[in-house]
Amino acid sequence: DAGVIQSPRHEVTEMGQEVTLRCKLISGHNSLFWYRQTMMRGLELLIYFNNNVPIDDSGMPEDRFSAKMPNASFSTLKIQPSEPRDSAVYFCAILSRDRGYYGYTFGSGTRLTVV
Amino acid sequence: AQKITQTQPGMFVQEKEAVTLDCTYDTSDQSYGLFWYKQPSSGEMIFLIYQGSYDEQNATEGRYSLNFQKARKSANLVISASQLGDSAMYFCATLTLTGNQFYFGTGTSLTVIP
Numbered sequence: 001d002a003g004v005i006q007s008p009r010h011e012v013t014e015m016g017q018e019v020t021l022r023c024k025l026i027s028g029h030n031s032l033f034w035y036r037q038t039m040m041r042g043l044e045l046l047i048y049f050n051n052n053v054p055i056d057d058s059g060m061p062e063d064r065f066s067a068k069m070p071n072a073s074f075s076t077l078k079i080q081p082s083e084p085r086d087s088a089v090y091f092c093a094i095l096s097r098d099r100g101y102y103g104y105t106f107g108s109g110t111r112l113t114v115v
Numbered sequence: 116a117q118k119i120t121q122t123q124p125g126m127f128v129q130e131k132e133a134v135t136l137d138c139t140y141d142t143s144d145q146s147y148g149l150f151w152y153k154q155p156s157s158g159e160m161i162f163l164i165y166q167g168s169y170d171e172q173n174a175t176e177g178r179y180s181l182n183f184q185k186a187r188k189s190a191n192l193v194i195s196a197s198q199l200g201d202s203a204m205y206f207c208a209t210l211t212l213t214g215n216q217f218y219f220g221t222g223t224s225l226t227v228i229p
Contacts, residue, residue, distance in 0.1 A: 033216075043206070043219045056216075089158055093217075101148055101167060102210060104217055106160035 003027065004094055006107035013114055018080040021110045023092035025073045031095040033104075034067055034077050038088045046090075049075065082114045117142050117209050117218035125224045128197045135182070136192040136223045138207030144168075148210045149181065149190040150217070155203040163205075166190060197227045 005024045013019050023032065033048040047057040049069040057067070064083070069075040079086055089111050093104045118141040128134035140149070149166040166174040166181045174181045182191040194201055207220040 042221050045216065048216065091160065093160075101165055103148075103150065103162060103165060104152075104160075104208075104210075105162070106152075108159045111158065 003029075003096070003105050004092060004107035006090075006092055006110050008110060009108065010111045011113070013082055013112070015083055015114055016081045017114075018078065019082045019086075019112060019114075021077040021079075021090050021092075021112070023075045023077075023107055025075075025094060027073075029072060029094040029096060032069060032075050033093045033095070034075070035091040035093065036088045037091065037109075043091075046077070079112075082112075084114045087113050117211070119207055119209060119218050119220035121205075121207055121220035121223050123223045124221070125226070127226050127228055128194075130199060130227055130229050131196055133193060133195045134197055134225065136194070136205050136207075136225065138190045138192065138220060140188050140190065140207070140209050140218075142188070142209060142211065144211040146211070149183065150208045150210065151179070151181065151190075151192045152206045152208060153201075153203045154206065154222070155200075160206075164192065194225075199227050199229060201225060202227045 003026045007022045031050050034046040036044045046059045047067045052069045067077045089109045091106050091109045093106045120139045147168045151163040153161045164174050164176045164179045164181050166183045173183050178195045180193045204222045204224050206222045208217045210217050
């Protein structure tokens, strides 16, 4: 995950609090994806950006979720107010071309626990 | 939308043996890529192997090989000489060239037994 750095690695928060997850790209990329992973639902695409513009946010579960990509090297996913059912691992990923084909590079993920 | 099916929620294999993890996909696209990712207990997603839909030869990466049967829409991962460190979740995924979104299967949990 040398190209994608997520912070924090772990976050524990109380229900009702605002949570901000961060994704930093070592070198700018055109496409960035936010995923949520739970045991029940597996990997779910929440939103993706192309050229810093949100293209498809149909996976964002509720208005409590919002995402921004102010520049090609940084993105945030915010949950306000958080709820226990938001507990999951959140990944950001970039699409890049390497060795002649496109592929995903994932960040290491943020494990969110809402109590 | 794509549909990726991994029918084996859990698999066990003896250390040093080979194991095959199944993956079938459903797509109407002519051009697509097939990927396998490994997710160990630490949580990170690790790219393992890629197969292009027009590649005639099966992809190989070290101990990983992909048994690609295009007509059957099957892309099984073969791990040879299993090691204890191979114990992890394994996800099959597709990417169409008409879009830039991945579709993931539900994963297979592999446990390597000493």
